[in-house]
Amino acid sequence: MDDLAKISGKIKKRRIELGLSYHDLAKKTGISASTLQRYETGYIKNLPIDKFEVIADALDVDPAELMGLITTDVERLKIGAKIQKKRNELSMPLEKLAQKLNISFAHMNRIERGTVDMPYKMIIPLCKALKISPSYLLGWEVHEDFDPVSTLNKKEKFEYDKFMEDAVYYFNDETISNEDKKKLLDSLNNIFFDIILGKKGK
Known part of the structure; x- marks a missing residue:
């Protein structure tokens, strides 16, 4: 599922594809042009689901597609x-x-x-x-503090800690930026959970 910034980008892209101005979309949705603009730019951080559905309908797009509901x-x-x-x-x-x-x-x-x-x-x-x-x-609300590690049992938590500890060892290279290290660790985190869920599904 996409985060709110990606969804806002999709809304903007679709609006432009249809050749609609903010005022045109405002007429179709009943939402003010200024509010629509703030949704698109991310100035408004929480997009209510009922407003989201109205916008998706006005843009003639499936809400699930707009949300990127193919979840990880x-x-x-x-x-x-x-x-x-x-x-x-x-x-x-x-x-x-x-x-x-x-x-x-x-x-x-x-x-x-x-x-x-x-x-x-x-x-x-x-x-x-x-x-x-x-x-x-x-997960569209700001200050999301969920930690997926909290869902692991004791054995899985041990495996996770060992997996990430081993991974961090390889990223002590100063030629890798902190941003790239974070991206690599996030990817490894996702790989670990893919493995865990694969085991649970068997």
């Missing part, structure tokens, strides 16, 4: 952990949540474990059931 393993883990955390806060069994969403327990379990993508049309009903904002669930 780490993103699915983040979403699943948020669902589980909120469900536990509400003392809501997984079976009850599945019933509220009219899906099978098994499917809801896979979504919460982060092994399958959540269908776009489920976002709003799920957020209503858990009393959370879609922006929170999808």
Whole structure:
């Protein structure tokens, strides 16, 4: 799933493709031109899902496509952990949540474990059931502090620490910039979670 900056860029690209000005899009959406401009430039950091759907409809594009809802393993883990955390806060069994969403327990379990993508049309009903904002669930809110490592069991955490420790050893080269080191470590982090999820899926 894309972050808000990428989504804003896609909105702008699509608006330009259609030859629409901010005023044209404002007429189609009922959202002021200045607000649309602030969404596109990222000045407004949280794009409400209901406004997002109106914009996607006006741009004649599938909201899921605009959101980049082909999620990575780490993103699915983040979403699943948020669902589980909120469900536990509400003392809501997984079976009850599945019933509220009219899906099978098994499917809801896979979504919460982060092994399958959540269908776009489920976002709003799920957020209503858990009393959370879609922006929170999808990671669009600013100051996101989720750590996917917190979802690991003791053995996986040991493997993760060893994996990353070994990786850091190779990046002590001063010719590599800190920015490049961070990119490499982020990539290795994603590879590790791909491996872990692959093992869980077997």
